[in-house]
Amino acid sequence: xxxxxxxxxxxxxxxxxxxxxxxxxxxxxxxxxxxxxxxxxxxxxxxxxxxxxxxxxxxxxxxxxxxxxxxxxxxxxxxxxxxxxxxxxxxxxxxxxxxxxxxxxxxxxxxxxxxxxxxxxxxxxxxxxxxxxxxxxxxxxxxxxxxxxxxxxxxxxxxxxxxxxxxxxxxxxxxxxxxxxxxxxxxxxxxxxxxxxxxxxxxxxxxxxxxxxxxxxxxxxxxxxxxxxxxxxxxxxxxxxxxxxxxxxxxxxxxxxxxxxxxxxxxxxxxxxxxxxxxxxxxxxxxxxxxxxxxxxxxxxxxxxxxxxxxxxxxxxxxxxxxxxxxxxxxxxxxxxxxxxxxxxxxxxxxxxxxxxxxxxxxxxxxxxxxxxxxxxxxxxxxxxxxxxxxxxxxxxxxxxxxxxxxxxxxxxxxxxxxxxxxxxxxxxxxxxxxxxxxxxxxx
Amino acid sequence: xxxxxxxxxxxxxxxxxxxxxxxxxxxxxxxxxxxxxxxxxxxxxxxxxxxxxxxxxxxxxxxxxxxxxxxxxxxxxxxxxxxxxxxxxxxxxxxxxxxxxxxxxxxxxxxxxxxxxxxxx
Numbered sequence: 001x002x003x004x005x006x007x008x009x010x011x012x013x014x015x016x017x018x019x020x021x022x023x024x025x026x027x028x029x030x031x032x033x034x035x036x037x038x039x040x041x042x043x044x045x046x047x048x049x050x051x052x053x054x055x056x057x058x059x060x061x062x063x064x065x066x067x068x069x070x071x072x073x074x075x076x077x078x079x080x081x082x083x084x085x086x087x088x089x090x091x092x093x094x095x096x097x098x099x100x101x102x103x104x105x106x107x108x109x110x111x112x113x114x115x116x117x118x119x120x121x122x123x124x125x126x127x128x129x130x131x132x133x134x135x136x137x138x139x140x141x142x143x144x145x146x147x148x149x150x151x152x153x154x155x156x157x158x159x160x161x162x163x164x165x166x167x168x169x170x171x172x173x174x175x176x177x178x179x180x181x182x183x184x185x186x187x188x189x190x191x192x193x194x195x196x197x198x199x200x201x202x203x204x205x206x207x208x209x210x211x212x213x214x215x216x217x218x219x220x221x222x223x224x225x226x227x228x229x230x231x232x233x234x235x236x237x238x239x240x241x242x243x244x245x246x247x248x249x250x251x252x253x254x255x256x257x258x259x260x261x262x263x264x265x266x267x268x269x270x271x272x273x274x275x276x277x278x279x280x281x282x283x284x285x286x287x288x289x290x291x292x293x294x295x296x297x298x299x300x301x302x303x304x305x306x307x308x309x310x311x312x313x314x315x316x317x318x319x320x321x322x323x324x325x326x327x328x329x330x331x332x333x334x335x336x337x338x339x340x341x342x343x344x345x346x347x348x349x350x351x352x353x354x355x356x357x358x359x360x361x362x363x364x365x366x367x368x369x370x371x372x373x374x375x376x377x378x379x380x381x382x383x384x385x386x387x388x389x390x391x392x393x394x395x396x397x398x399x400x401x402x403x404x405x406x407x408x409x410x411x412x413x414x415x416x417x418x419x420x421x422x423x424x425x426x427x428x429x430x431x432x433x434x435x436x437x438x439x440x441x442x443x444x
Numbered sequence: 445x446x447x448x449x450x451x452x453x454x455x456x457x458x459x460x461x462x463x464x465x466x467x468x469x470x471x472x473x474x475x476x477x478x479x480x481x482x483x484x485x486x487x488x489x490x491x492x493x494x495x496x497x498x499x500x501x502x503x504x505x506x507x508x509x510x511x512x513x514x515x516x517x518x519x520x521x522x523x524x525x526x527x528x529x530x531x532x533x534x535x536x537x538x539x540x541x542x543x544x545x546x547x548x549x550x551x552x553x554x555x556x557x558x559x560x561x562x563x564x565x
Contacts, residue, residue: 028540031543064530064534066450066524067524067525067526067527067530067531068531068534068541070472070524070526071472071499071526071531071534071541071544071545072541072544073497073544075450075472075474075496075497075524076450078446078448078449078475079448080448081448081449081450082447082448083447083448084447084448084449084450084451104452105451105452105524105525106449106450106451106452107450107451107524107525109450125448211447215447220447241447241448322537322538325538325540325541326538329538329540348537348538351537408530
């Protein structure tokens with residue numbers, strides 16, 4: 001079931017998964033001497049500030065993804081990048097440590113998925129999702145604004161129905177709806193037993209701080225918090241142009257937990273001004289993919305991105321890129337049958353799923369660190385010593401960095417954390433941290 | 445160059461890559477321009493000028509040979525590093541990632557062929 005010259009591809013969802021799938025399908029088709037028609041259905045207007053233009057996300061493009069996109073010829077320009085991140089600060093209840101990227105290079109992109117939070121004045125910035133949608137359209141995709149009402153089958157082909165338009169049949173239908181809108185439910189009705197993944201609720205706030213105050217308080221560092229607060233797994237403060245994005249991940253996150261976190265000592269030490277409850281410019285509670293969707297494909301239909309398989313807790317945009325590439329390569333180089341997706345697309349998804357199981361264990365162990373102060377002290381002490389100019393090893397720092405930035409597979413992080421070069425100094429630091437005179441307090 | 449930027453900023457004439465040095469990464473120009481030069485005896489010959497989106501240092505990803513040229517910033521330039529190890533791991537998972545690099549290398553070989561043909565008597 002190969003796509004022939006002039007084949008029509010419909011993509012439901014114009015976020016990163018949908019636009020990158022479209023982009024790579026068109027690019028690979030061009031390389032193979034083929035020309036396809038790709039329609040991207042996306043009802044959001046990414047040029048609008050606030051919820052209307054936002055796909056609700058912390059807005060971090062990891063170090064590894066920045067590099068891979070650059071290798072693909074996709075370079076994120078300044079209007080899209082709100083702030084280049086060159087370090088991150090890990091805050092715990094017993095101290096903090098700053099871990100910088102090698103060579104003082106800005107390697108992580110902090111960006112707005114839409115055009116900024118609610119009330120944001122029109123500025124020089126550009127939506128990341130809008131940027132990717134423009135790239136796909138420059139490659140030849142057609143953006144169809146408007147909401148998809150229904151998906152049906154017409155003579156064996158999947159068809160897309162929008163308001164006031166007849167159903168359009170396609171040779172291939174790609175679902176990239178995410179899991180926060182209800183678009184993925186349309187695919188459940190196509191009858192191939194698709195089941196959406198398990199999800200968890202997060203909390204995102206946008207605080208308007210102003211460029212200068214932001215530079216003074218957070219600078220170009222992302223701040224990650226591993227605090228022993230009930231129901232909170234971890235949190236991050238991400239500096240952007242004029243705003244700080246606050247991302248919280250845990251269980252049953254409510255206003256009380258948000259206020260508790262924002263008024264905690266480590267957070268107050270980062271911000272130059274006191275946070276006032278309700279002062280945020282924007283607030284949302286997006287769901288994230290934490291489980292395994294079932295039956296992601298059938299003949300001529302495939303799901304990519306959050307509605308399918310994603311990375312656990314981190315690097316959702318990176319996961320969308322990987323799935324998009326695998327999907328595009330399958331579609332152009334092999335075919336669009338269920339067997340083709342099973343053989344060539346599924347392995348990339350399965351790799352992410354397997355890696356997520358390791359990630360679950362890693363984050364469980366992070367929970368141990370939250371609760372056992374001596375482990376945290378030991379980690380901070382080793383990480384601080386690794387930041388010294390004369391240090392030869394950054395083993396633990398890079399493990400911590402990759403865990404909390406999502407820049408490496410979790411399996412890779414686990415294997416590195418078991419190496420003697422990390423285990424031995426960490427064990428020694430644990431012994432010191434357990435001894436009364438060896439407690440290493442203070443900030444890094 | 446502002447806060448919404450990626451990579452490292454190099455000042456005018458600052459060396460990014462030194463001929464003869466070792467390397468474990470390649471680079472992508474994000475903003476500004478760089479010049480690629482080779483030393484021949486006492487002279488330095490400028491081979492090319494690269495701009496935004498151009499890649500250099502990619503040979504270090506595939507061989508262990510020393511850097512074949514010196515690359516310097518022309519005016520202020522912002523350059524992003526692509527680490528060898530991460531890149532090769534990713535190519536192992538997704539071989540199509542190497543396509544663009546191969547395309548660039550093919551273009552360079554074509555230009556070199558034209559240059560050699562032009563210089564031959």
